[in-house]
Amino acid sequence: METAQGQRTGPGALAAFARFVLCGGTVGLASSFAVVALASWVPWIVANALVTTASTLLATELHARFTFGAGRHATWRQHTQSAGSAVAAYAVTCAAMLALHHLAPSPGAALEQAVYLSASALAGVARFAVLRLVVFARQQARTGATGRAATPCPPPVRVPTAVGPAALCRTA
Numbered sequence: 064m065e066t067a068q069g070q071r072t073g074p075g076a077l078a079a080f081a082r083f084v085l086c087g088g089t090v091g092l093a094s095s096f097a098v099v100a101l102a103s104w105v106p107w108i109v110a111n112a113l114v115t116t117a118s119t120l121l122a123t124e125l126h127a128r129f130t131f132g133a134g135r136h137a138t139w140r141q142h143t144q145s146a147g148s149a150v151a152a153y154a155v156t157c158a159a160m161l162a163l164h165h166l167a168p169s170p171g172a173a174l175e176q177a178v179y180l181s182a183s184a185l186a187g188v189a190r191f192a193v194l195r196l197v198v199f200a201r202q203q204a205r206t207g208a209t210g211r212a213a214t215p216c217p218p219p220v221r222v223p224t225a226v227g228p229a230a231l232c233r234t235a
Contacts, residue, residue, distance in 0.1 A: 076195070079130055083191045086125040091183050094118040095176055108157060115156075119149040131199040144198040152186035 094114045101110035123145040127137035137145070159182035163170055170178075 079132075079195060080191060082130040083126065083187075083194070086130055087122050087187055087190070090118050090122045090125065091180070091187065095179050095183065098179065099172060099175065107160060111153065111156060111160070115149055115153045119146055126194055127199065131195065141198050145194060148190045148193040148198075152183070152190055155186040156182045158182075 094117075097118075098107070098110050098114045101114060104110075105113075120142065123137045123142050126145075127141060128134060156179060159178050160175070163175065163178045167174065
């Protein structure tokens with residue numbers, strides 16, 4: 064993304080998506096194993112809620128720092144907005160897993176992983192769009208390539224062409 068002055072304000076869509084997949088995918092993959100492990104002690108829906116909450120906090124921090132070029136912590140506002148998209152992702156993964164258990168009452172761990180990861184990937188693409196276009200959009204517009212807040216340039220100052228004591232003493 065570039066500003067009117069041609070300064071880069073964050074990574075382009077392709078670079079941001081690659082970072083999103085790397086950060087979010089790593090957290091998502093770890094989450095899938097955590098959900099399966101935790102589900103052996105608590106109901107699956109509770110395990111998914113706990114893991115989704117923890118992974119959303121972690122992923123939002125990673126996305127604020129690396130994916131969208133902010134280079135700093137996510138704000139509470141960004142965490143709250145990101146949580147909204149995580150709720151939708153939670154609903155998608157729950158619906159997929161409920162459908163799986165309806166179709167196959169005793170699926171194996173490999174099938175559960177495949178369904179969970181597929182649902183997570185689908186939800187992840189939608190989350191990328193929401194995070195890029197809504198959650199971190201204002202931050203990208205306010206930050207320069209260095210990750211620091213961009214300050215508006217002051218209007219140009221007119222300097223007299225002839226500078227010196229004679230120019231200051233002229234009368235009209």
